[in-house]
Each structure stands twice: as structure tokens, then as C-alpha cells.
Amino acid sequence: SSSRQVLEQARVATEELEDMKAVAKRLEEENAELRRQARHMEKEQRSLCSRAEGLQEERLLTEGQGLREQVQAQAARMASLEVSSGTVAMVGGAGGCV
Numbered sequence: 001s002s003s004r005q006v007l008e009q010a011r012v013a014t015e016e017l018e019d020m021k022a023v024a025k026r027l028e029e030e031n032a033e034l035r036r037q038a039r040h041m042e043k044e045q046r047s048l049c050s051r052a053e054g055l056q057e058e059r060l061l062t063e064g065q066g067l068r069e070q071v072q073a074q075a076a077r078m079a080s081l082e083v084s085s086g087t088v089a090m091v092g093g094a095g096g097c098v
Helices: 002-085
Strands: none
Touching: none
């Protein structure tokens, strides 16, 4: 009867070991999937950062162009006022951006 108990305990221990192996394998598979997802997200983040930098440059270029146009329009208005008032004050060249 004691040998029967030992055999039963060995059987239970073997089943528990098999269960633990299955759990370990599943955890390894989940870990591998999470690592794959993390690599994908890192790649996506790099792509988004690069895109954001491009958009920032584009925005700055657009703002710069808008400011240039405003300065040129202001210079044209000033030139028009100077001509109409009969004074010619040339400050800083033509007054536009280079």
C-alpha cells in the first residue's frame, strides 16, 4: 500500500510536471509574440517620428514662405505710401526678403 502511494505520488508529480511544461511553453510563445509586437511598434514609432519631423519641416517652410510674402506685401505698401507722399526712403535695400 505504501508502494501504491509512492506510485500515485509519482504519477501526480509527473502530471504536474507536464502541466508546468505546457504552461512554460505557452508563456514562451506569448513572450515571443510580445517581443514581435514590441519590435513592430518600435519600427512604427520610428516611422511616425520621421513623418512628424518631415511635417514639422514642411510647416516651418510654409510659415517662412508666408512670412516672406507678408514682408514683401508690407514693403510694397510702404513703397506705395512713399511714392504717394513723395518721399523716397530706402531702408535696407528693397525691403523684401532675400
